[in-house]
Amino acid sequence: MANDLFAIPIEQLRGVSTQKAGELHALGVSSVGDLIEYYPFRYEDYRIRPLIEVKDGEKITVEGQVATLPSLQRYGRTARLLCRVTVEGMLVTAVWFNRGFLKDQLEMGRHIHLTGKWDARRRQITVAESSFPDRGGAKTGTLQPVYSVGGSLTQAWLRKKIDEALNQYGAMIPELLPAELLDKHGLMPRREAIVRLHRPENTSEGQEARRRMVYEELFLFELKLQAYRAANRKQPDGIAHQVNNDEVRAFVSALPFTLTDAQKQIINEITYDMKRPYAMNRLLQGDVGSGKTIVSAVALYMTVRSGNQGALMVPTEILAEQHARSLSKLFEPYGIQVALLTGSLTERKRKDILASLQIGLTDIVIGTHALIQDDVVFRRLGLVVTDEQHRFGVNQRSVLRRKGLNPDVLMMTATPIPRTLAITVFGDMDVSTIKERPKGRKPILTYWVKHGMMDRVLGFIRREAELGHQTFFICPLIEESEKLDVQNAIDLHAQLRQALPELAVGLLHGRMTPAEKEAAMVEFAAGRTTVLVSTTVIEVGVDVPNATLMVVMDADRFGLSQLHQLRGRVGRSEHQSYCVLIADPKSENGQERMQAMTDTDDGFEIARRDLELRGPGDFFGTKQSGVPEFRVANLMEDFAVLEQARDDAAALTAESEFWTSPRYERLRAFLSREALFDGEPLD
Template identity: 85%
Template sequence: MLQNLFDIPVQKLRGVSSQKAGELHALGVSSVGDLLEYYPFRYEDYRIRTLQEMKDGEKVTVQGTVTTLASLQRYGRTARLLCRVTVEGMLITAVWFNRAFLKDQLTIGREITLTGKWDQRRRQLTVAESEFPDRGAAKTGTLQPVYSVGGSLTQAWMRKKIGEALDQYGDRIPELLPEELLERHRLVPRREAVLRLHRPENTTAGQEGRRRMVYEELFLFELKLQAYRAASRKQPDGIAHPISSDEIRSFVAALPFELTESQKKVINEIAYDMKRPYAMNRLLQGDVGSGKTVVSAVALYASVRAGYQGALMVPTEILAEQHARSLGKLFEPYGIQVGLLTGSLTDRKRKDILASLQMGLTDIVIGTHALIQDDVVFRKLGLVVTDEQHRFGVNQRSILRKKGLHPDVLAMTATPIPRTLAITVFGDMDVSTIRERPKGRQPVKTYWVKHDMMDRVLSLIRKEAELGRQTFFICPLIEESEKLDVQNAIDLHAQLRQALPELAIGLLHGRMSSAEKEEAMATFAAGSTNVLVSTTVIEVGVDVPNATLMIVMDAERFGLSQLHQLRGRVGRSDLPSYCVLIADPKSENGQERMKAMTDTDDGFEIARRDLELRGPGEFFGTKQSGVPEFRVANLMEDFETLEQARDDAAELTAKPEFWTSSSYAGLRDYLHREALFAGEPLD
C-alpha cells in the first residue's frame, strides 16, 4: 500500500543522518514516500549535440578530442584555462575558469565530453562541466534531474538518495488510478511514471511520466471535492428558501437600470440554488463594474422575502459604508431594514445593531471583519455574501457561515480568472461568471507616461474639471519613506493644491479616522471636490459615476490586477473615461505590466497575464485563498487536464459502486487517509 511508504522514515535510507533528515523535513520530505514524490523541477541536458544543432548562447554538451596542450592564465585570483578541442573535424576553443587542476589531465589525443555555453562567433565553449570517457562519463548522454535543495543538501546527494529509494522501494509503489481511467487517457502505470520523472531515458519518456502524474495529482484533488459533495448532498443540509419568482421579477423591473443578459442568467442560477434544501456555495466572478453588487442585492432581497436575514461582508469600511447607503436606499421602499457594522462604530451604536440583529429587526447587515466577532448573533441567518472573496481567509469566511444553520453562501470577486482556476482555487464551489458590461458603459482608455510628462497630466485634470468631471489621483504611500523613492499622498496633495489652485483637492488615506474618510468620500461623491488624492483604500468597489479620470503615480509599484481594480473606479457611467499610469519601470516585469494595461481593459485577459507574470501562488495569495501547491501540475499549463480530472471525479463519485467495489478501494483509502469526512466542509 502507498501509505506504507509514507510510514517509513527517510532515515531508513543509508547515509541519511539526523541533520540531513532535518534538512529534508524542511523541504517537506519526512518519509520514503515523500522522497519518491519529491520530483525535479527541471532537467540538465547532457545529451551529445552536433555542431549543426548548436545555437549561439545555448548550453550544450559535445564530445571531442584534446588537440593542443592547455595554457593557464592568471588574473589575480582568477585562473583561466584554454585548450583547443576537435569536435566533428572542427577546432573549437574550450575555456575553464578556476579549474587549474585540469591542466595536466588535458593530454593531446584524449577524448573529452564538455558541457557549457556556446559562443558561435568565437567558436568557443565556456565549460561548466567536463568528463573523460576513459574514466566513465556518468552524465554524458543523459537527462539529469534538478531538485530544489537547501542547507548542506546537494544535487548529487539528492539524486543518489532518490536513486537508492527507487532501487529499494520502487516495486512497492502501488497503482492508485482505476484501470478504466488509465485506458481512457492512455496513462503509463504509476510506478513507471515515478521512475520516468526521476530517470527519464529521453524527453518523450519524461513527458509521458509527467502527463501521468499531472493527471493523478489533479484527479485526486478533484476527487476530494467531488467525494465530499456527493457524500454531503445525500441528505438535505441547508435552507430551502421559498422564493417567489414574481416577487423577484417585480424587484428587478423596479431597478433604475436594465440588467444585462449575463446578470439575469447568474440571478437564475443563484435563485435555483437558494430554492433547494442544500447549502448553496457559489462563487460569482466578474470584471470591475460588471454589476455583481446588484446581483447580490437581488439574492439578499430574496432571502429576506423568504423570512431570513442576510449578511454582506466587505474588506474595507469605506466600501461597507457605501453599500449601506446604496442598498439602504434600494430596499427602503420594501420596508427592509439595512444595518452597518464596522470596527469604528461607537459602543452605543454597536450595541444597538447587535440587539437589532439578534431580535431579527435588522434584515440585512453590511460590515467588515467586525461581522465575525463572537458577540454578533443573528436571529435567522439565511444568506452570507462575501465581497472580494480572496481577501478573506478560509477561517474568516467559515466563522461567518457558522452564525447560521447552514446558510447559503455567495462569494464575489472582481479578480476574474479562468473558470477552471476558479473551480480549483475556491474549492467546492459552483462558479457563475458575468462577462458583459452594463449597457452604455464605454471602455476606459489607458495611457502610460513617464514622470517628465506631469505638465500634460495636469492639463488633462484641468480639462476634465472644466467639463464638470472628477479625478482620482492614486499613490502608493501615505507619508514619505526613506526606503522607497515613491510619491506619497500627503506630499502629492500639497503639490497639487499649489499646481492647481483653482481646483478643490481632497485627501483620503487609511490612517484617517472613519469620520474623516467618510467626509472625504462624501464630499467627492457629491461633486464638491475636483480631485481626490488617495492611497489604495479606494481600490475596491467605490462608485463615483462622475469620476472619469484615474491617475496612478509610480504605477510600477502596483500589481497588474491591482492596477486594473484602480482603473475600474472610473468608467462607471456613459461618459468617456481615462486612466493614466505614471511610471518609469526599470524591470522587464514592470514594463510588461504597463504594456498589458494599455493593450486591454478585459479583466479576464489582465488576470491571465498577471498569472503569467507572477504565478498562481502569489496571484491568489496562497495563505489566504488556500490555492493548492501542486508538486507536478502547473495551473497555467494544465487547464484542460484539470477540467478532465474534474469531470472524471464527478462521474466516478456519482456511481454507487465507487463506494463499495474493491476496484476503487485504493481511492477510498486515499480519501480516508486525507480525513476527508472527519472535519469541516472544504471551503
Template identity: 80%
Template structure:
C-alpha cells in the same frame, strides 16, 4: 501541503531530518520551501531539467547551450584581472579545434593535462569557435552528469542543486517503497498512466525526455483528479440531499424591488437574478459563482438575493476582503434597504468590545437582518438566528475553509460567491466544479468605454497637465502606486513620497492619501473627503482595487504599472467610468521590464475583462492569477490550468462519473480515495444514500 491518502500518513509524519545530511539548519531552509517531512521532500518536484546529453556540434545553433566531449590539445592559459580570472585551452571535439573558456575557475588549471578527455557544458559561439564553459567534468573520474537529464529545483538560502538532488535520491532509496498507489486501476488503464511509485522516481530522474513527460503526465492527472474529486463529491452530495432552505420568493416582490432601484437592470442582470432566485426556491443548498466584469453590477444582484432571503424570514451575510469595502457596502446597502425596514449592520475587527457585544446579541436574536463584514464574521462567537444566504465578494480572496466556516453558521444556507476577476466560462465550470456559474457580460446602460493610454516615466509633466484639465471640469483623479514607503529592493514610486511631490507640483489642488497602514478612522476620513469632492486627487495603494465607488472620479493613473498583473490593472481601471462622463486610465510603465510591453498593449487593446483575464493567465500563470495559497484554487505543484486544460476536463469527467457510482462510497477499492475526502474535505465526504 500536497494531497495524500491515509496510506501515506507515515511518510508525511517522518521529519525530513531522518534523511542523511539534513541537519537542523538545513531542515530550517527546507521548511522555508514548504518541505518539513520525507513525504513533502519526495513530492518536491523539479520545475525543469538541465540537459547533459551529448549532441553533435553541427546540430547546435549559435548561442545555444550544449554538452560535448573532447580532448585537451594545449596546456591551459590562465589570465587574471581585477581579482577575477579567465582560463583558456584548446580542445578537439569531433575533429574540430575549439577554444574553451572558464571564468573564475583557476583551480582547474592543474587538472588540464594535454591528451586528457573532458566533457564541457556551455554556450556555443559559432563565429569564434568558442565555448564559454559553465560546467565541466573528466570521464576518467566516473560518469558524473554526462548523458543525463538533471532535475532543477527551486532553492533558497545555502541550499544547492546538487545537495537537494542528493537528499531526494536518498529519500527515494530509503522510503520509496512506502509510496502507495492512489488511483484505481480502471483510471490507470483508461489513460495509460504509469504506476505512482514509478512516476515519482522518474519525475526526479528521467532516463530520457519522453520518460520525464510521461511521469509528469501521470502526476498532473492525479493532482487534478484529486482536486476535482473534492468538488464533484460535494456536488453529488448537494444534489442528492434536499436539506437546504426552500425560500418562498414572490416574483412580484422581486419585480417591485427592482422597479424601485435608481436605475434599470440590464438584461444580463435580470437573467442572473432569475437563475439565483430559482436556485433559492429549491430545497437544495445553492452553491453559485457570480462572475462579471468590473462595474457590471454584481452588488445590486446580491442585494436582490439578500432582500429575497429577508422577505422569507431569514438573515443574510455578506463577507468582503477589506474593512473599507465592508464599510462602503454597509452604507450603500443600508440606504437601499432602509425604506423596507431591513436592518443592516457592520461587523469588522475594529469594532469596540461593547459595540461588538451588543451587535452579536442582536444578530443572535434576529434583530439584525443583514450583516456585512470581513473575516470577523467567521469568529467563534458569531451566531445567527436563522442564516438563509451567505454572499462572499471577491471569493478568490477567501480560503475554502473560511467560506466553509461561515456556511456552517446556518443550516445549509444558500451560498453566492462573487468575483470581478472573470475567467473563461469553460474554465470556470471546470475549476469551480462544485458551483453553478452565472455570468454578467453586459455593462450598465449609459456607461462609456474607458479610454486607456500608457506612457513612459519621462512624460510625467503631461500626466500632471491631464490631472489639471480634469480638475478644471470638476472631475477627480485616482493616483495609484505599488508601495507605501520607499523600498531599497524595488525602484518603484511610493505613495507617501508621491503624495508630497504632487502637493508641491500642484499646490492649487487638494490631494489626499490612502494606504493600508492607516487606521480605520484615517482611511474613512481620506475616502470620505474624496467621495465628497473635498479632495481632487487621491494618492493610494491598491486598497482601492476592489469596490470603492466614486462616480465623479474620471481619471485613473497607475504608477509603475508594469509591476501589476493585468487583472489587477483592469480592476483598478474599473474604479473610474462609473458615470456618464468620459473616463480615462493612464498607465506609467517601463516597457523593458518583464512582460511590461505585453501588459501595456493588452490594456490599451481591450477593456473586456474576460479577454484581459485570458491574457493574464498566459503571462503570469494561474498561481498568481488566482491569488495566494488561500485561494479557492490551489497552487498546483505540477499542473498548469492553461496548458493542462484538457487533462483538467478529463479529471473532472472521471471524478464526476466515479462519485455518481454507489460503489464508490462502499467498495474497498476506493477506500483510499474516501479516506482522502474525509481528511482533505470533511464537509464533502459523507457517503451518499
C-alpha cells in the same frame, strides 16, 4: 500497502546520517515514500546536438578531441584556462574559469566532453562541466534531474539516494488509479511513471511520466472535492427559500437600469439554488464595474421576502458605508431594514444594531469583519454574501456562515480568473461569471508615461476638469519612506494643491479617522472636490460615476490585478474615461505589467497575464485563499487535465459501486487518510 513506504523512516536508507536526515526533513522528506515522491523541478540536458542546431547563448553538450596545448592566464584571483577542441571537424575554443588543475589533463588528441554556454560568433564554449570518457562517469547523452536542495545536500548525493530508494523499495510503489482511467487516458503505470520522472531516458518518456502524475495529482484533488459533495448532498441541509417569481420580476423591473443578459442568467442560477433545500455555495466573478452588486441585491431581496435575514461582508469601511447607502435607498420602498455594522460605531449604536438583528427587526446587515464577532447573533440568517472574498481568510468566511443553520453563501470577486482555477482555489463551489459590460459603458483608455511627463498629466487633469469631470490620483505610501523612492500621498497632495490652485484637491488615506474618510469621500462624490489624492484605500468598490481619470503614481509598485482594480474606479458612466500610469520600471517584470495594462482592459486577460508573471500562489495569496500547492501539476498549463480529472472524479463518486467495491479500496483509503469527513466543509 499504499501507506507502507511512508512508514519507513528516511534514516533507514543507507548513508543518511542524522545531519542529512535533518536537512531532508527541512525539505519535507521524512520517509522513504516522501523521498521517492520528491520530484525534480527540471532536467539538465547532456545530450549531444549538432552545433548547427544550437542558438547563440544556449547551453550545449559536445564531444571532441583536444587539438592544441592549453594556456593558463591569471588575472588577480581569477584563472582562465583556454584550449582548442575539434568538434564535428570544426575548431572550437573551450574556456574554463578557475579550473587550472585541468591543464595537465588536456593532452593532445584526448577525447573530452564539454557542457557550457555556446558563443556562435566566437565559436567558443564557456565550460561549466567537463569530463573524459576514458575515465568513465561521463553524463553525455543523458537527462539529469535537478532537485531543490538545501544545507549540505548536493544534487549528486540526492540523485544517488533517490536511485537507491527506487532500487530497494520501488516494487512497493502502489497503483492508485483504477484500470478504467488508465485505459481511458492512455496513462503509464504509477511505478513506471515515478521511475521515469527521476530517470527519463529521453524527453518524450519524461513527458509521458509527467502526464501520468499530473493527472493523478489533479484527479486525487478533485476526488476529495467531489466525494465531499457526494457525501454531503445526500440529505437536504439548507434553507429552501420560498421565492415568489412575480415579486422578483417586479423588483428587477423597478430598477433604474436594465440588467444585462449575463446578470439575468446568473440571477436565474441563484434563484434555482436558493429554492432548493441544499445550501448554496456559489462564486460570482466578474470584471470591475460588471454589475455584481445588483445581482447580490436581488439575492438579498429574495432571502428577506422568504422571512430570512441577509448579511453582506466587505473588506473596507468605505465600501461598507457605500453599500449601506445604496442598498438602503434601493430597499426603502419595500420596507426592508438595512443596518451598517463596522468597527468604528459607538458602543451604544452597536448594541442597538445587535439587538435589532437578534430579534429580527433588521433584515440586512452590511459590514466589515465586525460581522464575525462573537456577539453578533441573527434571528434567522438565510444568505451570506462576501464581496471581494479573496480578501478574507477561509476561517473568517466560515465564521460568518456558522452564524446561521447552513445559510446560502454567495461569494463575489472582481479578480476574474479562469473557471477551472476558480473551482480549484475555492473548492466545492458552483461558479458564475459576468463577462458582459453594462449597457453604455465604454472601454477605458490607458496610457503609460514616465515621471518626466508630469506637466502633460496636469494638463490632462485640467482638461477633464473643464468638462466637469473628476480625477483620482493614487500613490503607494501615506508618508515619506526612506526605503522606497516613491511618491507619498501627503506630499503629493501638497504639490498638487500648489500646481492646480484653481482646483479643489482632497486627500484620503487609511490613517484618517472614519469621520475624516467619510467627509473626504462625501466631498468627492458630491463633486465639490475635483481631484482626490488617495492611497489604495479606494481600490475596491468605491463608485463615483463622474470620475473619468485615474492617475497612478509609481505604478510599477503595484501588481497587475491591483492596477486593474484601481482602473475600475473610473469608466462607471457613459463618459469616456482614462487611466494614466506614471512609472519608470527598472525590472523586466515591471515593464511587462505596464505593457499589459496598456494592451487591454479585459480583466480576464489581465488575470491571465498576472498568473503568468506571479503564479497562482502569489496571485491569490496562498495563506488567505488556500490555493493548493501541487508537486507536479501547473495550474496555468494543465487546465484541460484539471477539467477532465474533475469530470472523472464526479462520475466515479456518483456511482454507488465506488463506495463499496474492493476495486476502489485504495481511493477510499486515500480519502480516509485525508480526514475528509471529519472537519469543516470545504470553502
